[in-house]
Amino acid sequence: MAYRTWREAMSEALYGRGGFYRNPGAPGRHFRTAAHTSPLWSRAWLALAERVYDALPAARRPGFTVVDMGAGGGELVSGLAAAAPRDWRLVGVDVAPRPGGVPDRVEWSAAPPADVVGLVVAVEWLDVVPVDVAERAADGVRVVEVDATGSERLGPPVDAAGTAWLDRWWPLAEVGDRAEIGLTRDGAWRDLVACLRHGIAVAVDYAAVPARDAGGTLTGYRDGRQVRPVPDGSTDITAHVHLASCGGTVMTQREALRRLGVDGRVPPYDGDPGRYAAALNDASVAAELLDPDGLGGFGWLIETRGIALEDCFP
Numbered sequence: 676m677a678y679r680t681w682r683e684a685m686s687e688a689l690y691g692r693g694g695f696y697r698n699p700g701a702p703g704r705h706f707r708t709a710a711h712t713s714p715l716w717s718r719a720w721l722a723l724a725e726r727v728y729d730a731l732p733a734a735r736r737p738g739f740t741v742v743d744m745g746a747g748g749g750e751l752v753s754g755l756a757a758a759a760p761r762d763w764r765l766v767g768v769d770v771a772p773r774p775g776g777v778p779d780r781v782e783w784s785a786a787p788p789a790d791v792v793g794l795v796v797a798v799e800w801l802d803v804v805p806v807d808v809a810e811r812a813a814d815g816v817r818v819v820e821v822d823a824t825g826s827e828r829l830g831p832p833v834d835a836a837g838t839a840w841l842d843r844w845w846p847l848a849e850v851g852d853r854a855e856i857g858l859t860r861d862g863a864w865r866d867l868v869a870c871l872r873h874g875i876a877v878a879v880d881y882a883a884v885p886a887r888d889a890g891g892t893l894t895g896y897r898d899g900r901q902v903r904p905v906p907d908g909s910t911d912i913t914a915h916v917h918l919a920s921c922g923g924t925v926m927t928q929r930e931a932l933r934r935l936g937v938d939g940r941v942p943p944y945d946g947d948p949g950r951y952a953a954a955l956n957d958a959s960v961a962a963e964l965l966d967p968d969g970l971g972g973f974g975w976l977i978e979t980r981g982i983a984l985e986d987c988f989p
């Protein structure tokens with residue numbers, strides 16, 4: 676069976692003909708992201724978008740746009756459609772076809788628009804941008820190759836660009852240590868930020884921590900379970916993102932959401948049972964989104980253009 680780099684195998688298995696992400700609604704069927712928790716998630720993004728809007732000079736506000744890059748089942752952008760001002764433009768971007776049920780006011784596109792003034796958000800997108808995998812062998816650092824069954828072998832030495840990236844961001848100290856080379860994610864993030872003229876771009880993802888992730892982080896998800904990564908189109912294949920190498924400001928989701936006013940504390944009873952039940956539900960979802968050992972430990976990678984970070988995260 677033919678061996679290829681993980682980058683080539685991932686590209687075909689996820690995005691080729693019949694690839695995992697070519698099916699509408701694949702994310703919601705196979706794993707759970709913050710977008711699947713509750714409307715609290717889209718309310719937090721609406722709060723951020725409003726801060727961006729307020730921070731822009733009035734002359735720049737017409738055409739204000741929110742782009743959801745890698746929008747998946749469209750849950751976040753649909754939540755925004757219910758509450759965002761009517762004159763804002765909302766765009767879901769995905770290689771998958773437009774999912775059913777996405778409100779009419781949402782545009783759906785295979786590529787992000789250019790010259791965005793507003794907010795560009797990418798939740799769990801960078802972790803599925805295909806990557807090369809490297810492993811330290813006795814004779815140096817080599818590219819890991821894989822066949823369609825998921826069987827691996829060591830290939831040629833990592834090239835100069837990959838070696839420079841590993842030396843700087845994820846050194847492989849011992850034989851058997853592995854890493855995902857983040858060059859493709861760095862480039863994908865650069866390209867996405869290039870679409871932003873004024874406002875903010877935010878990527879939210881599992882953060883790679885080289886000191887912890889000595890064996891690398893490549894893995895698979897199928898039908899709600901973590902499984903061996905097999906590049907045959909049946910399985911999501913993902914690897915954590917080295918956020919610092921992408922460039923920009925990095926903070927944890929817990930910190931970012933708190934600075935946006937999300938609060939996991941149980942509210943005092945105010946005498947209205949219905950309102951109290953809703954507030955309790957919000958508090959429990961907020962606690963899940965803020966959990967430092969769960970979603971709250973995700974990283975937020977942030978770039979601003981023409982506004983200050985403190986305008987959005989005071």
Ligand SMILES: C[S@@+](CC[C@H](N)C(=O)[O-])C[C@H]1O[C@@H](n2cnc3c(N)ncnc32)[C@H](O)[C@@H]1O
Nearest residue numbers: 696702708710745746747768769770798799800
């Ligand atoms: C892990 S899912 C996350 C979906 C959604 N953001 C969520 O939080 O539930 C990643 C999504 O990114 C999409 N995607 C990956 N690369 C893309 C690209 N270059 N252009 C558009 N969409 C892409 C995939 O099709 C998939 O729907």
